Amino acid sequence: MGTQVLASAELHVAAAYLLFVALVGVYLAIIRLRFTRATNQAEVLTRLVREDDER
Amino acid sequence: MHAKGLRGLAATTLGAGALVTGLIFFYAPTDADQGFVQKIFYLHVPMAIVALCGFVAAAVMAVMHLRSGDRLWDVRSYVAIHLSIILGVGVLATGSIWAKASWGHWWVWDEPTLVSFLIVFLLYCTYQPLRFSIEDPDRQARYASVFAITAGTFVPLNFIAVRMAEAYTHPRVLSTTGGHMPGEMRLTFIVALIAMALLFTTLWRLELAAKGAAARLRHLRRQVEPTPGAGRRSGPAQAPPVAAVPARSSPR
Numbered sequence: 001m002g003t004q005v006l007a008s009a010e011l012h013v014a015a016a017y018l019l020f021v022a023l024v025g026v027y028l029a030i031i032r033l034r035f036t037r038a039t040n041q042a043e044v045l046t047r048l049v050r051e052d053d054e055r
Numbered sequence: 056m057h058a059k060g061l062r063g064l065a066a067t068t069l070g071a072g073a074l075v076t077g078l079i080f081f082y083a084p085t086d087a088d089q090g091f092v093q094k095i096f097y098l099h100v101p102m103a104i105v106a107l108c109g110f111v112a113a114a115v116m117a118v119m120h121l122r123s124g125d126r127l128w129d130v131r132s133y134v135a136i137h138l139s140i141i142l143g144v145g146v147l148a149t150g151s152i153w154a155k156a157s158w159g160h161w162w163v164w165d166e167p168t169l170v171s172f173l174i175v176f177l178l179y180c181t182y183q184p185l186r187f188s189i190e191d192p193d194r195q196a197r198y199a200s201v202f203a204i205t206a207g208t209f210v211p212l213n214f215i216a217v218r219m220a221e222a223y224t225h226p227r228v229l230s231t232t233g234g235h236m237p238g239e240m241r242l243t244f245i246v247a248l249i250a251m252a253l254l255f256t257t258l259w260r261l262e263l264a265a266k267g268a269a270a271r272l273r274h275l276r277r278q279v280e281p282t283p284g285a286g287r288r289s290g291p292a293q294a295p296p297v298a299a300v301p302a303r304s305s306p307r
Contacts, residue, residue, distance in 0.1 A: 013095055
């Protein structure tokens with residue numbers, strides 16, 4: 001019984017902390033995606049400007 | 056602008072996170088009453104405090120926006136509310152897990168602390184639909200600021216009201232007597248609170264940096280991309296600061 005209660009407690013604590021890590025992880029992944037998109041756009045713009053200068 | 060010093064702040068946050076994890080699981084004693092489940096307290100309560108402080112900070116930034124007319128303050132307020140809502144989701148979820156483990160129920164409706172936090176959370180959930188239902192960027196920023204100030208003043212009032220109500224089941228953490236926490240627990244809690252505040256600040260600045268970069272790129276693209284009847288570059292290709300760039304219809 002005691003072991004079962006402890007296992008249940010550990011499970012709940014693990015669930016709470018994993019949920020928090022997942023929440024922050026998803027948030028960081030979204031921000032990273034935005035930065036990647038911005039980098040790609042910056043590369044496209046640099047190429048456009050270079051082409052324009054060459055003409 | 057917001058990216059300056061971000062690397063150092065992120066490293067400090069990571070360090071604080073590692074320190075607090077060590078303190079929670081290897082230093083703070085196991086609670087005699089609740090047992091191991093009480094470890095959720097070091098995550099749940101700092102998250103709730105930081106989320107509520109984020110709402111109040113957003114109200115202060117909204118005041119700054121209305122006073123100065125600087126759109127950057129509105130973006131800062133928006134990001135603070137956005138982050139606080141995300142933390143709010145975490146507070147409700149971890150609170151439910153803790154309630155299930157301690158009380159045997161996922162939710163207790165007659166507990167003022169839980170219900171009041173839910174009310175605050177739901178109130179702020181209406182912020183984004185309200186904001187993005189307005190197309191004109193200036194009106195959008197003004198209305199969002201008014202909402203942020205009104206809702207922000209509700210947060211401390213709500214906190215005081217809950218304190219005045221008699222709670223039997225929810226533990227009091229911050230009180231003049233220290234909430235009857237042993238020294239090790241109190242130290243761990245304070246470090247957890249600092250780590251959570253650092254995390255909030257880091258993510259807030261990170262999102263502001265991302266928004267700033269996106270806004271500058273939008274502006275540059277408008278200048279560089281060809282427009283009908285005009286050359287490719289119609290003006291100086293130097294990007295203005297993020298606040299001077301009008302958003303499409305939102306600060307997203």
